[in-house]
Amino acid sequence: MLEIELLQALYPTGQRELEAAALSKVDVDQFYGIEIDEFPARIAETAMWMMDHIMNNRLSLEFGQVFARIPLKAAPHIVHGDALETDWADVLPPEQCSYVFGNPPFLGAKVQSETQRAQVRRIAALGKSGGTLDFVAAWFIKAGEYVSSPRTGDGAGETVEGSRPARIGFVSTNSITQGEQVAQLWPLLFQRYGLEIAFAHRTFGWGSDARGKAHVHVVIIGLTRRDHEPAEKRLFNYEDINGDPDETRHSALSPYLFDASQLADRHLVVRETTTALSSRPLMLFGNMPNDGGHLILSEAEAANAIQADPAIGPYVRQLVGAQDSLNGEARFCLWLQGAPLGLMRANSLLKDRLAAVRAYRSASSRPATQRLAETPSLFGEIRQGAGAFILIPRHSSERRRYVPFGFYRDGEIAHDSCLFMPGASLAEFGVLTSATHMSWLRHIGGRLKSDYRYSIGLVYNPFPWPTLTEADKAYLDGLAQAVLNARAAHPGATLADLYDPDVMPADLRRAHRALDQAVDRLYRKAPFDSDRERVEHLFTLYEKMTAGLLAAPGKAKRRRKA
Structure with a gap:
């Protein structure tokens, strides 16, 4: 279909001089693949022949000529084997490859078999911890190694004259762009293989008509070697994950799939830390x-x-x-x-x-x-002390605009199924429950399936906490109390009821909106247009907070020796 669209652009009024067969340059024997199961490998070959025939018929209709590739002489090259154990260069030398693309398997670290987990750890080579990468991450790493292979020229990373390294495009679970996996995977792609993000589709819902197939949240990420990256990177954002995207263009994209052009280090990732990066109340696991x-x-x-x-x-x-x-x-x-x-x-x-x-x-x-x-x-x-505390659930539905944090005055005991902030004030409750903090959680925190996962080390400690004057605290106290009052105005309704986006009461929405605006102004005077804009601004603050603290391990060791 892409070839037909290109021919339409080249011949907008059609043409009769050349036969359709002479126009079409794409054939099935230009496609190479690896499939672990033999029957699907044969199905893939047949499907490509069928699709080739369908596109040939469409080309015939576009240019008024009959075009059919019969008898079938060309065949796709589908290798029956494990893609993580096969040397891709044996299937197709990298200097002959234009694109590496596909839809690798979606398996989280906890549901992988022992064999699969060992494969990912061997390929990632992250050291003793081994990492907690999803199965799909191994394909990104293998692709990075493939396009950066020294076999493409006389020296490492050099290409044959007149050629360009293959570009990469994978559909993936969105887990590799958020949570703890970002700091494990992306430094490998950026530093070990010299890749950059050329385009990306942010999270959207991807369904299947197959019986029993669940809808999943995915991203599409295009990568290219740094020495061939485009000046403009295209980013597709889905306000409605089941709708159409809006496109924006940027000079740099972050591995969290937002604009990184305002960062000194576009490769910056959030690393889990046991200590807060600025002054703020202590958050603990429950009792x-x-x-x-x-x-x-x-x-x-x-x-x-x-x-x-x-x-x-x-x-x-x-x-x-x-x-x-x-x-x-x-x-x-x-x-x-x-x-x-x-x-x-x-x-x-x-x-x-x-x-x-x-x-x-x-x-x-x-x-x-x-x-x-x-x-x-x-x-x-x-860990319980006297006084009020904020209760933070570790997981919360991704449907909710706000995670329903609880505020308890005194006397209750926080269970270890949750996190809590002892001795908390209303102002601190206000900051935590604000749209600013929610945007940081949504973009930086991990997920359990599609639910938000709140973490002290990855979400709370690295969060750029605002500097609060006594006047700020007093103002936020009142707005936070207004949120609690709006909750209390609906007796019998649980927090699950109140924060269901389909039935959330109007007075509670208004109270949250007023609180959001006040917290936003603590970070900058101009309002934010979107959650993505909030987290992009927060990320610039995070970079300033961590300046000099997040050096690569090798560099840190050299400084200590000096």
């Missing part, structure tokens, strides 16, 4: 019971326990995790820090529960858990 469920009470069990012995009331606390907060569920726990020994010995419920905790921990195969059997009245890991 881990490690108790076999014996310190946990249902709502009815908590009520009955207090009714039977009111003295234990202060030590029965509401336990909140991600699902509890989202769905309005009530769970309780025995929080026995500071509880009198006499109470724990006299109360039959406590005696039975603590004996069960001791037995559960003692039976563990982990020495650390066995040691916890000595203190059965306490959670296995305790």
